[in-house]
Amino acid sequence: MEGDVLIINNYHRKAAKQVVAILLAEIEKRGNKFFLTVAGESGAGKSEIAASIAAELEKAGKKSFVFQQDDYFVYPPKTNAEKRVEDIGWVGMQEVKLFKLDEEIAAIRQGEAMIEKPLVIFGEDRITTEVVDMSSFEVFIAEGTYTTALKNVDARVFIDRDVKDTKKARAKRAREKQDEFLEQILTIEHRIISAQKKDADIIITKGFDAVKQEDYE
Numbered sequence: 001m002e003g004d005v006l007i008i009n010n011y012h013r014k015a016a017k018q019v020v021a022i023l024l025a026e027i028e029k030r031g032n033k034f035f036l037t038v039a040g041e042s043g044a045g046k047s048e049i050a051a052s053i054a055a056e057l058e059k060a061g062k063k064s065f066v067f068q069q070d071d072y073f074v075y076p077p078k079t080n081a082e083k084r085v086e087d088i089g090w091v092g093m094q095e096v097k098l099f100k101l102d103e104e105i106a107a108i109r110q111g112e113a114m115i116e117k118p119l120v121i122f123g124e125d126r127i128t129t130e131v132v133d134m135s136s137f138e139v140f141i142a143e144g145t146y147t148t149a150l151k152n153v154d155a156r157v158f159i160d161r162d163v164k165d166t167k168k169a170r171a172k173r174a175r176e177k178q179d180e181f182l183e184q185i186l187t188i189e190h191r192i193i194s195a196q197k198k199d200a201d202i203i204i205t206k207g208f209d210a211v212k213q214e215d216y217e
Contacts, residue, residue: 001070001120008048011208015045016052018210019157022202024060027139030154035105035140037147039200040159041193042186043166049159049204050143057139065137067104069144071118071127072097078125084185091188093146101142105152108134145189148196157210158200163190165206 027034038050047068054064073080073096083090097118104115113135119128134140148156163186197203203216 001068001122004047004068004070004122006048006051008052012045012048012052013056015159015204015208015210016049016056019049019053019202019204020056020060022210022212023155024057024062026155027057027062033109033138033140034155035109035142035153036155036157037150037153038141038143038157038159039145039148039193039196040204041145041162041166041190044159044161045208046143046145046159049157050141053141053157054139062138063136064139064141065132065134067101067117067140067142069096069098069101069142069147071120072101072144073120073127076120076125076127077122085181088181088184088188091185092192093149096144096146098146098149101147102150102152105140105142105150108140109152145193146196148193148199155202156200157202157204158197159204160197160216161204161206162194163187 023036038046038053040046050066054066057064070077075083075095080095100118104117107115113133114131115134116129116131119130120126121128142150142153148158163183201213202210203213204210205216
């Protein structure tokens with residue numbers, strides 16, 4: 001998404017380093033394209049951790065491309081916010097064209113190099129497209145609230161931070177007005193997203209440590 005602002009801190013980098021430590025052997029063993037997701041609730045640090053994972057992989061000689069779920073919404077950000085006000089029932093996975101992202105991932109896996117993907121221009125509240133040459137990338141990271149539900153991926157990372165944990169980060173980002181209506185939206189999202197945690201391979205704890213699902217308590 002053009003116009004997105006990332007505030008990357010050392011705890012994001014710490015979590016990313018641990019994720020890469022868990023996955024690197026599997027990535028190298030595969031010897032081809034590797035696809036992972038980074039999911040969690042609003043303000044959990046998905047974009048920051050995804051970018052940090054990409055940076056950590058770069059140190060290991062693996063070039064990464066990050067897909068942002070924000071680019072795959074049916075409507076651009078401000079218009080989508082208006083749709084939510086009109087009908088709070090709109091909030092949920094139907095807001096996002098996850099099938100489109102899944103199709104693009106499948107195409108890359110099958111060897112397609114040139115992918116035309118959506119691109120949100122945040123400041124102009126519009127969605128355009130861009131063509132990206134994916135041939136040089138080895139690892140593909142899809143980050144976003146609902147990306148755990150993507151089908152064509154090899155590993156899923158879930159950030160286990162809820163509405164209370166993310167309040168400070170959301171206020172600092174200042175993307176939405178922090179009011180009662182937003183809390184209703186976040187409650188709906190929490191119900192959906194928290195149910196997907198069980199499908200993750202790696203959990204990032206509230207203290208920003210990455211652990212395998214089977215080791216998580």
